[in-house]
Amino acid sequence: MSEAMLRLIDVSRVFQLGGGLFSQPRLLHALDGVSLDLHKGEVLALVGESGSGKSTLSRILLGLDKPTAGDVLFDGRSIRKLPRREFTQRVQPIFQDPYSSLNPRKTVRQIIEMPLILQGRHSRAERLRRVRELLDLLRMPARMLDAYPSQMSGGQRQRVAIGRALISRPEVVICDEPTSALDVSVQAQVLNLLMELRAELNLTYLFISHDLAVVEYIADRVAVMQAGKIVEIADVDGLFSRPQSDYTKNLLASALVIPEMADVEPVAGQK
Ligand SMILES: Nc1ncnc2c1ncn2[C@@H]1O[C@H](COP(=O)(O)OP(=O)(O)OP(=O)(O)O)[C@@H](O)[C@H]1O
Numbered sequence: 001m002s003e004a005m006l007r008l009i010d011v012s013r014v015f016q017l018g019g020g021l022f023s024q025p026r027l028l029h030a031l032d033g034v035s036l037d038l039h040k041g042e043v044l045a046l047v048g049e050s051g052s053g054k055s056t057l058s059r060i061l062l063g064l065d066k067p068t069a070g071d072v073l074f075d076g077r078s079i080r081k082l083p084r085r086e087f088t089q090r091v092q093p094i095f096q097d098p099y100s101s102l103n104p105r106k107t108v109r110q111i112i113e114m115p116l117i118l119q120g121r122h123s124r125a126e127r128l129r130r131v132r133e134l135l136d137l138l139r140m141p142a143r144m145l146d147a148y149p150s151q152m153s154g155g156q157r158q159r160v161a162i163g164r165a166l167i168s169r170p171e172v173v174i175c176d177e178p179t180s181a182l183d184v185s186v187q188a189q190v191l192n193l194l195m196e197l198r199a200e201l202n203l204t205y206l207f208i209s210h211d212l213a214v215v216e217y218i219a220d221r222v223a224v225m226q227a228g229k230i231v232e233i234a235d236v237d238g239l240f241s242r243p244q245s246d247y248t249k250n251l252l253a254s255a256l257v258i259p260e261m262a263d264v265e266p267v268a269g270q271k
Pocket residue numbers: 015016028029030048049050051052053054055056057
């Protein structure tokens with residue numbers, strides 16, 4: 001496997017909860033000595049139950065939060081020492097909810113070109129050319145340029161959020177549950193689009209998801225988190241066919257329960 005684009009070295013993040021005049025604060029170890037490499041060109045999925053630390057890890061990888069201990073390297077350099085502008089150009093997020101992450105008062109064109117405006121290096125014509133190019137890549141018609149988020153479907157909004165992430169030509173994309181707010185029928189289209197874009201643009205993905213079926217479909221490797229630690233990391237086939245830790249085995253077993261049935265009370269007299 002090729003070199004690490006992002007490398008977490010023994011990263012911890014401790015939150016102080018509560019505490020007052022007469023009580024000590026409680027320390028919550030959201031991340032506890034996590035070391036992890038994201039290799040160039042791979043899709044590394046991060047799974048684990050709610051509260052295991054996935055979002056905290058992604059916020060630290062994006063430089064939106066700082067570790068209490070340890071370091072994060074991007075392309076061999078500590079992100080603490082990288083100019084913020086360079087880092088945000090090369091590492092971009094795609095979040096779960098395209099409804100709240102898009103400004104309802106901006107058009108598709110204005111939303112997608114915003115990162116280029118912030119960079120301040122592109123003429124108006126150059127920005128429009130890049131947005132048009134991206135719409136093509138996103139399989140969206142050029143007439144959508146002037147549409148507002150309220151005029152679009154959930155899938156189209158997530159395509160726009162993907163466009164905004166890709167306009168600055170990043171190398172790494174941190175996808176935090178990018179399809180979980182979408183209808184099942186639209187999820188597959190957006191996942192396929194993400195995979196095509198990865199091949200066309202040579203992208204590297206860290207892909208956070210609760211949905212193990214999605215992970216099995218999209219990932220090359222899977223890291224499993226429990227209570228702030230990585231308990232297992234393996235190639236996707238190995239992890240699904242030969243899970244090593246009890247935690248991973250339980251996670252896979254619970255995913256086999258049909259969600260609709262899990263909430264149904266057994267009928268009296270039946271098991
Ligand atoms: N800003 C914060 N202040 C205090 N505690 C926090 C903060 N952010 C996260 N935590 C705690 O850290 C732990 C890990 O949270 P995190 O959101 O990273 O988990 P997660 O695996 O992403 O969960 P989910 O899948 O539900 O999003 C949780 O116990 C959470 O309550």
